[in-house]
Amino acid sequence: MDQQREFDVVLFGATGFTGKLVAEYLYKTYGVGGELRWALAGRNQAKLEAVRTDLIAAGGTTVELIVVDSMDQAAMNALAARTTVVCTTVGPYALYGTPLVAACVAHGTHYCDLTGEVQWMHRVINEYQTAAEASGARIVHTCGFDSIPSDLGAFYVQAQMHARHGVYAQQVKYRVVKAEGGMSGGTVASMMNMMEEVKADPGIGEIINDPYALDPVNMPRGPDGPDQVAPLYDAQFKQWTAPFVMAAINTRVVRRSNALLGYRYGSQFRYDEAILTGAGPVGYMKAVAVASGTFLMMIASAVAPLRNLLKSALPAQGEGPSPETIEKGSFVIDLLALHPTDASKNLRARVTADRDPGYGATAKMLGESAVCLALDELDAGGGCLTPSTAMGMALINRLVEKGGMTFEILDQS
Ligand SMILES: NC(=O)c1ccc[n+]([C@@H]2O[C@H](COP(=O)([O-])OP(=O)(O)OC[C@H]3O[C@@H](n4cnc5c(N)ncnc54)[C@H](OP(=O)(O)O)[C@@H]3O)[C@@H](O)[C@H]2O)c1
Structure with a gap:
């Protein structure tokens, strides 16, 4: 905590679909005038006031509002100077995010966001890594459903493996047991923008498809290849698996973590993600259906006329899943860490949260x-x-104690 700064946290993008959920979560969990000094920021005063009115409908203490446009570099600098952390849901990040990162890096202000835009993270790393190291700013992308269950799940199961058996697993498999929820217009816009960037510059396609796209430059690459695209049988889980669309983001983040930890899990560490679809012919047919659906979606978003059709069928910016969908949603993820020499010491961890993964759980x-x-x-x-x-563990502890998430070891196989 930096007492010299007016706020501990400023939530930027508080008027958006996900931003409102984060504002609700902070208000419900930390209130106002307590241990956390926080404020709401956005580009539109009237919309910000409406968010605040909804939050404090019961007439509680007020939350400060800050009106700023993400494309105004001077305003981003002034914002970053006032707070210890900026937490942003202003996306697509590739379009609106860079001035804020630049401001946070310049002012030594910590930063977290929800981006899944690998091409933009790659640019940010190349441009700001050295300056952020020098200023002390911790720039942390992917703090939502992508990629916290993956990155903290892998970190957790590896810490357990080391504590119990004195070694790290050279392979971790992430498997979606359940993920029920919806999609917002902001997520659709970010995906579509990425496809438009690929069309304008095919080099961006190469970055997105690179399994080590987020690793530090000039570091050795590991053995992982392309993400799963077809049904595969997983003998350890004894089930069929289908491609998981978010693997294209999460796997890069987990591999960067291993690199930043000085290859703690080994230079040959392997990590992959997939959806469990069940055993036998039914499991196989489900895997075929999910793989085909994912493939068709990728084709539709890559081809311009189909992309426009898809956009019109999906939620617009500012829209997202209904309150009922958010409330009823949840996720269950299993991570299997393979002991390097003794399969009887393999560890299976489970990470769970209630509420829609991409929105209710992401807000936490x-x-x-x-x-x-x-x-x-x-x-x-x-x-x-x-x-x-x-x-690391500080965030796992918070997510368990404040957010009601679970991280646990299920069994030894
Ligand atoms: N990783 C995950 O699990 C996850 C989950 C959810 C969302 N996301 C990502 O989070 C982002 C937001 O999604 P969403 O559905 O919440 O989007 P959204 O509803 O469209 O909200 C976008 C927000 O950005 C603000 N904004 C846009 N341009 C701005 C500018 N120039 N200056 C200041 N504010 C600006 C909007 O302000 P106005 O209200 O004034 O228009 C709004 O508050 C997307 O990139 C999405 O992919 C990721």
Whole structure:
């Protein structure tokens, strides 16, 4: 905590679909006038006031509002100077995010966001890693459903493997047991913008498809290849598996964590993600259906006329899943860590949360990331970090104690 600064956390993008959920989470969990000094920021005063009115409908203490446009570099600098952490849901990040990162890096202000835009993270790392190390700013992308269950899940199961058996697993398999929820217009816009960037510059396609796209430059690459695209049988889980669309983001983040940790899990560490679809012919047919659906979606978003059709069928910016969908949603993820020499010592971890993964649960994950960066004693220095390398166990503890998430070891196989 930096008492010299007016706020611990400023939530930027508080008027958006996800931003409102994060504001609700912070208000419900930390209130106003307590241990956390926080404010709401956005580009539109009237919309910000409406968000605040909804929050304090019961007439509670007021939350300060800050009106700023993300494209105004001077305003971003002034914002970054006032707070210990900026937590942002202003996306697509590739379009609106860079001036804020530049401001946070310049002012030594910690930063967290929800981006899944690998091409933009790659640019940010190349441009700001050295300056962030020098200023002490911790720049942490992917603090939502992508990639906290992956990155903290892998970190957790590896810590358990080391504590119990004195070694790290050279391979971790992430498997989606259940993920029920919806999609918002902001997520659709970010995906579509990425496809438009690929069309304008095919080099960006190469970055997105590179399994080590987020690793530090000139570092050795590991053995992982392309993400799964077809049904595969997983003998250890004894089920069929289908491609998981978010693997294209999460796997890069987990591999960057291993690199930033000095290859703690080994230079030959392997990590992959997939959806469990069940055993037998039914499991196989489900895997075929999910793989085909994912493939068709990728084709539709890559081809311009189909992309426009898809956009019109999906939620617009500012829209997202209904309150019922958010409330009823949840996720269950299993991570299997393979012991290097003795399969009887393999460990299976489970990470769970209630509420829609991308929105209700993401609001907790992003909110707690911001509070963790602001209030907790962390070992990490500045740089473009990942959730686990910036916050590690401190964030897991917060997500369990404040957010009701679970991280546990299920069994030994
Ligand atoms: N990783 C995950 O699990 C996850 C989950 C959810 C969302 N996301 C990502 O989070 C981002 C937001 O998604 P969303 O659905 O919440 O989007 P959204 O509803 O469209 O909200 C976008 C927000 O950005 C603000 N904004 C846009 N341009 C701005 C500018 N120039 N200056 C200041 N503010 C600006 C909007 O302000 P106005 O209200 O004034 O228009 C709004 O508050 C997307 O990139 C999405 O992919 C990721």
